[in-house]
Amino acid sequence: LVIVLDFGGQYNQLVARRVRECNVYCEIYSYRIDIEKIKAMNPKGIILTGGPNSCYLEDSPTYSKELFELGIPVLGLCYGAQLMMHVLGGKVEKADVREYGKTEVLIDKKDSRVFQDVSEKTICWMSHFDYISKIAPGFEITAHTADCPVAAAENADQKLYAIQFHPEVLHTAEGTKMLYNFVRGVCDCAGDWRMDSFVESSIQAIREKVGNGKVLLALSGGVDSSVAAGLLSKAIGRQLTCVFVDHGLLRKNEGDEVEAVFGPEGDFDLNFIRVNAQERYYGKLAGVTEPEQKRKIIGEEFIRVFEEEAKKIGAVDFLAQGTIYPDVVESGLGGESAVIKSHHNVGGLPDFVDFKEIIEPLRDLFKDEVRKAGLELGLPAELVFRQPFPGPGLGVRIIGEVTAEKVRIVQDADAIYREEIAKAGLDQEISQYFAALTNMRSVGVMGDERTYDYAVALRAVKTIDFMTAEAAEIPFEVLQKVMSRIINEVKGVNRVFYDLTSKPPGTIELE
Ligand code: XMP
Numbered sequence: 249l250v251i252v253l254d255f256g257g258q259y260n261q262l263v264a265r266r267v268r269e270c271n272v273y274c275e276i277y278s279y280r281i282d283i284e285k286i287k288a289m290n291p292k293g294i295i296l297t298g299g300p301n302s303c304y305l306e307d308s309p310t311y312s313k314e315l316f317e318l319g320i321p322v323l324g325l326c327y328g329a330q331l332m333m334h335v336l337g338g339k340v341e342k343a344d345v346r347e348y349g350k351t352e353v354l355i356d357k358k359d360s361r362v363f364q365d366v367s368e369k370t371i372c373w374m375s376h377f378d379y380i381s382k383i384a385p386g387f388e389i390t391a392h393t394a395d396c397p398v399a400a401a402e403n404a405d406q407k408l409y410a411i412q413f414h415p416e417v418l419h420t421a422e423g424t425k426m427l428y429n430f431v432r433g434v435c436d437c438a439g440d441w442r443m444d445s446f447v448e449s450s451i452q453a454i455r456e457k458v459g460n461g462k463v464l465l466a467l468s469g470g471v472d473s474s475v476a477a478g479l480l481s482k483a484i485g486r487q488l489t490c491v492f493v494d495h496g497l498l499r500k501n502e503g504d505e506v507e508a509v510f511g512p513e514g515d516f517d518l519n520f521i522r523v524n525a526q527e528r529y530y531g532k533l534a535g536v537t538e539p540e541q542k543r544k545i546i547g548e549e550f551i552r553v554f555e556e557e558a559k560k561i562g563a564v565d566f567l568a569q570g571t572i573y574p575d576v577v578e579s580g581l582g583g584e585s586a587v588i589k590s591h592h593n594v595g596g597l598p599d600f601v602d603f604k605e606i607i608e609p610l611r612d613l614f615k616d617e618v619r620k621a622g623l624e625l626g627l628p629a630e631l632v633f634r635q636p637f638p639g640p641g642l643g644v645r646i647i648g649e650v651t652a653e654k655v656r657i658v659q660d661a662d663a664i665y666r667e668e669i670a671k672a673g674l675d676q677e678i679s680q681y682f683a684a685l686t687n688m689r690s691v692g693v694m695g696d697e698r699t700y701d702y703a704v705a706l707r708a709v710k711t712i713d714f715m716t717a718e719a720a721e722i723p724f725e726v727l728q729k730v731m732s733r734i735i736n737e738v739k740g741v742n743r744v745f746y747d748l749t750s751k752p753p754g755t756i757e758l759e
Pocket of ligand 1: 755
């Protein structure tokens with residue numbers, strides 16, 4: 249185990265992911281964690297992340313000197329590096345020049361264990377105002393840049409390493425190598441954290457925890473709940489019941505696809521209950537046009553339907569959820585990051601199901617790890633690599649009132665769009681893309697006939713974190729092909745728009 253101590257840096261999760269890419273298991277904790285807890289976990293290494301503060305100021309996040317005296321290797325990154333120097337007797341000051349972006353770093357100590365096999369001149373990602381003006385006693389400078397005398401320093405005897413730049417960011421060309429050198433070299437971690445071992449050990453752990461108990465899971469067909477279902481099914485078979493609510497706002501054929509995988513014809517042993525609640529949802533949504541109200545109705549109706557099913561099933565021992573590690577961290581439970589969103593999966597337990605305990609088999613995994621686990625479990629690749637799909641489904645992709653007719657139009661248009669994007673080989677490049685139905689009708693001509701039909705909007709964005717996004721540049725021929733197919737094949741559409749809006753000011757979804 250390697251512990252990542254989070255000082256509020258924006259790349260904290262990235263640090264943990266990179267460490268796991270070295271096949272070393274790690275967990276993120278807030279810098280407020282008690283030293284006794286750290287000792288009890290007996291980690292093989294500790295990494296201090298970056299952060300937005302100045303370590304020499306009174307109220308800034310800090311850690312006691314004892315952390316560096318445990319005999320456990322410590323790697324400080326950016327703020328973490330400065331803090332290490334500050335606490336151990338060096339000096340950190342505001343710099344004259346801010347270093348930001350890709351920067352050439354010159355390695356001074358070629359035999360440094362963290363820089364093993366790293367080029368003498370290497371491009372690294374810098375982002376700092378403060379700099380280390382004096383290293384702490386016992387340290388030596390191991391790298392510098394044109395503006396920064398201490399780009400890295402170390403006290404090799406004590407296994408303390410400070411790096412001013414961000415090896416966790418991919419812009420740091422040899423960053424992964426440096427982290428690998430630290431966790432696998434300096435910390436001597438074995439590197440046996442692998443997906444197959446995760447799947448195996450989780451199955452064991454689930455069996456032990458559940459015993460003969462009954463488990464209930466709300467399956468949405470999304471990646472996380474599907475992988476959770478696969479894992480639980482392998483562990484406890486028919487002690488698991490999955491309730492899949494088809495709210496009629498799924499993409500074309502999606503309900504059947506979920507059923508094909510988890511239903512009686514599929515490869516997984518479990519009780520699968522599909523609730524076809526389409527009509528019920530359309531009824532509730534009739535005449536409703538206000539976006540937030542639509543979202544609310546869809547959410548509440550889900551609870552109603554699930555509640556009814558749960559009542560039929562009766563008391564269960566466990567309620568399973570597809571919570572993943574970023575949900576935990578973003579809810580402010582893991583690291584130091586402010587509560588970005590109180591995730592529906594974390595905290596707020598549904599009080600309408602009679603259960604004793606919650607079970608979250610994916611709680612320690614990042615999204616890409618969840619996908620790997622899914623493949624390991626034999627889930628189809630289409631399901632494992634599905635794009636993000638909002639809980640309220642097509643309800644937020646149909647502007648204005650939702651009707652069965654509009655759902656059919658947007659499903660058909662979206663299916664064509666997805667097919668053509670995949671054919672053009674763009675599906676891995678674009679982060680999220682879909683068709684939406686504007687509430688606008690306009691005049692057109694088809695054959696010799698006047699038409700008065702709906703306009704479909706195509707959306708495609710590139711993004712890393714879904715907090716900001718840019719419209720994707722799709723070749724014009726591809727867009728034209730999609731446009732002509734939609735107009736020819738989807739009844740009720742006579743116009744197609746491409747949405748160029750970035751986020752902000754737009755959101756990714758239209759409602
Ligand atoms: P926006 O539209 O807010 O979307 O820019 C950002 C990302 O979140 C997804 N999204 C949702 N996901 N429930 C979800 O599970 C929701 O209510 C919801 N609304 C938006 C959206 O698809 C995009 O990936």
